Amino acid sequence: MQITLTREELLKPLGYVVGVVERRQTLPILSYVLMRIQDDELTLTGTDLEIEIIAKVKDASGGNFEMTLPARKLFDICRSLPIEAEIVIKKEGERTTVKSGKSRFTLATAAVTDFPYIQALPWEQALTLSQGKIRTLLEQTHFCMAQQDVRYYLNGLLLELVSKKLRAVATDGHRMAISEIVLDSTPKSEKQVIIPRKGIQEILRLLEDSDEPIQLQIGVNHIRAKTTNFTFTSKLIDGRYPDYTKVVPQTELKKLTLTRESFRETLGRVAILSSDKYRSVRISLKNKLMQVTAHNPEQEEAQEEVITDYTGEELEIGFNVNYMMDAISALKSESINFGLNDPNSSCTLSSPDTPYPQYVIMPMRL
Numbered sequence: 001m002q003i004t005l006t007r008e009e010l011l012k013p014l015g016y017v018v019g020v021v022e023r024r025q026t027l028p029i030l031s032y033v034l035m036r037i038q039d040d041e042l043t044l045t046g047t048d049l050e051i052e053i054i055a056k057v058k059d060a061s062g063g064n065f066e067m068t069l070p071a072r073k074l075f076d077i078c079r080s081l082p083i084e085a086e087i088v089i090k091k092e093g094e095r096t097t098v099k100s101g102k103s104r105f106t107l108a109t110a111a112v113t114d115f116p117y118i119q120a121l122p123w124e125q126a127l128t129l130s131q132g133k134i135r136t137l138l139e140q141t142h143f144c145m146a147q148q149d150v151r152y153y154l155n156g157l158l159l160e161l162v163s164k165k166l167r168a169v170a171t172d173g174h175r176m177a178i179s180e181i182v183l184d185s186t187p188k189s190e191k192q193v194i195i196p197r198k199g200i201q202e203i204l205r206l207l208e209d210s211d212e213p214i215q216l217q218i219g220v221n222h223i224r225a226k227t228t229n230f231t232f233t234s235k236l237i238d239g240r241y242p243d244y245t246k247v248v249p250q251t252e253l254k255k256l257t258l259t260r261e262s263f264r265e266t267l268g269r270v271a272i273l274s275s276d277k278y279r280s281v282r283i284s285l286k287n288k289l290m291q292v293t294a295h296n297p298e299q300e301e302a303q304e305e306v307i308t309d310y311t312g313e314e315l316e317i318g319f320n321v322n323y324m325m326d327a328i329s330a331l332k333s334e335s336i337n338f339g340l341n342d343p344n345s346s347c348t349l350s351s352p353d354t355p356y357p358q359y360v361i362m363p364m365r366l
Contacts, residue, residue: 001065001067001090001091002088002089002090002091003035003037003042003060003088003089003090004086004087004088004089005042005057005058005086005087005089006084006085006086006087007078007081007082007083007084007085007086007087007100008083008084009057009058010057010078010087011075011078011079013044013055013056013057013229013230014033014044014055014071014074014075014078015075016044016053016055016205016206016229016230017033017044017045017046017053017054017055017071018033018046018071018072018075019046019053019202019205020046020047020048020051020052020053020198020202021033021046021047021048021071022048023072025048027049027116028110029068029110029111029115030047030048030049030116031070031071031072032068032069032070032071032109032110032115033045033046033068033069033070033071033074034046034066034067034112034115035067035068035069035089036064036065036066037060037063037064037065037066038064039064040059040060041056041058041059041060042056042057042058042059042060043056043057045115046071047116047117047118048198049118050196050198050199050234050235051198051199051202051232051233051234051235052117052118052231052232052233052234053202053206053230053231053232053233054230054231055229055230056228056229056230066112067091067096067109067112068109068110068111068112068115069089069096069107069109070107070108073107074098074107077098077105081100081101081103082101085100085101086100086101087099087100088100091109094109095107095108095109096108096109118222118233118235120219120221120222120224120233121219122219123217123218123219123224124189124191124218124219124220125161125187125188125189125191125216125217125218126215126216126217126218127161127166127183127185127187127215127216128184128213128215128216129166129181129183129184129213129214129216130210130211130212130213130214131207131208131209131210131211131212131213131214131227132208132209132210132211133181134166134181134214134216134225135204135207135208135209136181136209137166137168137179137180137181138157138168138200138203138204138207139204139330140168140177140179140330140356140357141157141168141169141170141177141178141179141357142157142170142177142200142201142204143170143177143326143330144170144171144172144175144176144177144326144359145170145171145172145197145200146171146172147172147197149172151173152237152239153194153237153239153240153241153242154171154172154173155196155197155237156194156195156196156197156199156200156237157169157170157194157195157197157200158170158192158193158194158241158244159192159193159194159195159223160190160191160192161187161189161190161191161192161218163186163190164182164183164185164186164187165180165181165182165183166180166181167179167180168180169241169244171242171244171247174320174323174361174362175323175326175327175359175360175361175362176244176247176248176359176360176361177327177330177357177358177359178244178248178356178357178358178359178360179356179357180356191218192241193218193223193236194237194239194241195223195234195236195237196234196235196236196237199223199234199235202232202234203225203232203234206225206230206232212227212228213227214226214227215227221235221236221238222234222235222236223236247346247360248348248358248360249339249341249345249348249360251341252339252340252341252348253312253340253341253342254285254310254312254315254339254340254341255337255338255339255340256285256309256310256337256338257308257309257335257336257337257338257352258290258306258308258335258336258338259334259335260328260331260333260334260335260336261334262306263306263328263336264325264328264329266292266304266306267281267292267321267324267325267328268325269302269304270292270293270294270302270303270304270321271294271321271322271325272294272302273294273295273296273300273301273302274294274295274296274302275294275295275296275297276296278320278364279320279321279322280294280318280319280320280321280364280366281293281294281318281319281321281324282294282295282316282318282366283316283317283318283319284314284315284316285308285310285312285314285315285316285340286310286314287310287311288307288308288309288310288311289305289306289307289308289310290305290306290307290308290310291303291304291305291306292304292305292306294321315340315342315343316366317340317342317343317347317363317366318343318363318364318365318366319347319361319363319364320361320364323361324349324361327349327359327361328349330357330359331349331350331351331357331359332351333351333352333353333354335351335352336349336351336352337349337350337351337352343363344363345363346360346361346362346363347360347361348360348361349361
C-alpha cells in the first residue's frame with residue numbers, strides 16, 4: 001500500500017486532525033491518525049473519543065485501504081520538509097516508511113481494527129449556513145465559557161435554535177456572552193445543546209472566515225459540522241443549561257456611550273497597577289465624567305478620567321478588568337453602550353447599532 005502526495009496536500013488536513021489528538025493518551029491508538037482511501041478519496045481521521053475530525057486530503061485511486069500512523073510524529077515530519085516536497089508513504093508489514101528526497105523515516109503502525117469511531121446517528125436537526133457566520137458567532141461568545149467548573153454544563157457553550165435564529169450563550173458564573181444569527185430557513189423545532197469547551201476550540205480552529213457553506217447536524221448526543229474539507233463531530237454535554245434570560249437586566253437606569261478603543265486603552269493602562277489576584281478596577285461616575293481607578297497590595301494606584309455623556313446620580317462600582325476588556329475587544333463598533341443600575345447589579349456592554357452580541361458582567365465588591 002503506497003500513497004504519493006506533496007507536503008502541502010498533506011500538511012493542512014493533517015493540521016486539522018492533529019489538534020484533537022492528545023499528546024498523552026490512556027489508549028495508545030488515540031495518538032494515531034487513520035489514513036483511508038475509500039471511493040477514490042483519501043481522508044485522515046483523528047479522535048479522542050469525545051471529538052472526531054475527518055479531513056479530506058485529495059482525490060485518490062488504487063483501491064480501498066486503511067492504515068494508521070502516529071499523528072504528531074507524521075505532522076512534525078511533514079512540517080520539517082521543504083515546501084512542495086514530494087512525500088511517499090508506503091506500508092510494509094508492521095512498519096510504514098515515509099520518504100521525501102533523501103529523507104527516510106520508518107514509523108510504527110497500529111491495528112486499524114483498534115481505531116475507534118463515534119457513532120452519532122440519528123440527526124434531529126440539519127441546517128446550512130456560511131462558515132464566516134458561525135465562526136463570528138462562536139468568536140463573540142466562546143471566551144466566556146467556564147474552565148473546569150464543578151457545574152460541568154458551564155464548561156461548554158449553549159447553542160439554541162429558536163424561531164428562525166441560532167443563538168450562542170456562554171457563561172462562567174461571573175460574566176455572560178449572548179449572540180445570535182438569523183437563519184435562512186426555520187428549524188424543525190426549538191432545540192438547546194451544550195458543546196464542550198474543547199469542541200468549541202477545535203471547530204474554531206477549523207472554520208474559515210468565508211461564505212463557504214457548512215452543514216450543522218444536531219442529534220440527541222452529538223453535533224456534526226460538515227464542509228468540503230472536513231467533518232467535525234463532537235459529543236454534547238448532558239445537562240440542562242441555566243435560564244440565561246434571568247441574568248440579563250430587564251431595565252438599565254444608568255446608561256452611557258463610550259468610544260470603544262479609547263475606553264479599552266484606558267482600562268489597559270489602569271490595569272497595570274491592579275491586583276494580580278483580583279484584577280479589579282473601580283469605576284466612578286458623576287456628571288459628564290468617568291473615573292477609572294486601580295490599587296494593588298503594594299499601595300500603588302493608577303487613575304484616569306474619561307469625558308462621557310453620563311448625567312445621572314453619582315455611582316461607584318467595581319469590575320474584573322480582564323472581563324471588561326475581553327467584552328470590549330469582542331465588540332467591533334466604534335462606540336459601545338454601557339448600561340448600569342446600582343453598585344450591586346451587573347452591567348451590560350453592547351453596540352449601539354445592534355442588540356447582539358451582548359455581554360453581562362457581574363460587579364466586584366469594592
